Amino acid sequence: MEYVYAALMLHSAGKNIDEDSVKAVLEAAGVTVDDARVKALVAALEDVNIDDAISKAAIAPVSPAAPAAPAAEAKVEAEEEKKEEEKEEEEEEKEEEAIEGLGALFG
Numbered sequence: 001m002e003y004v005y006a007a008l009m010l011h012s013a014g015k016n017i018d019e020d021s022v023k024a025v026l027e028a029a030g031v032t033v034d035d036a037r038v039k040a041l042v043a044a045l046e047d048v049n050i051d052d053a054i055s056k057a058a059i060a061p062v063s064p065a066a067p068a069a070p071a072a073e074a075k076v077e078a079e080e081e082k083k084e085e086e087k088e089e090e091e092e093e094k095e096e097e098a099i100e101g102l103g104a105l106f107g
Contacts, residue, residue: 002031003041011050018042 006025010017019038026033 002026002029003037007041007045008050017045 003022003026006022006029007017009025010021015021019035019042022038022042023033023035026038
């Protein structure tokens with residue numbers, strides 16, 4: 001995360017975001033610099049309009065989680081019903097096996 005912060009700080013200061021600049025900011029902050037991460041960050045930001053990305057991120061509303069959709073609720077209910085049916089079938093099978101076992105005793 002500190003790598004992104006370094007890039008944002010450089011952008012905010014109107015400086016060029018290149019490998020040397022990012023490394024300098026990170027080193028000044030006391031961060032051990034990973035050259036591969038710096039290269040990946042600079043390459044990823046190469047074609048990005050940072051001002052545009054920031055404005056889009058600022059516009060995105062932060063809202064509480066939306067209530068479950070009716071289709072999702074119906075799916076959960078259907079799964080619960082299926083589980084109940086499977087339990088009932090298992091119980092019936094156990095009863096039938098028990099009856100068959102008793103029949104063998106008297107057979």
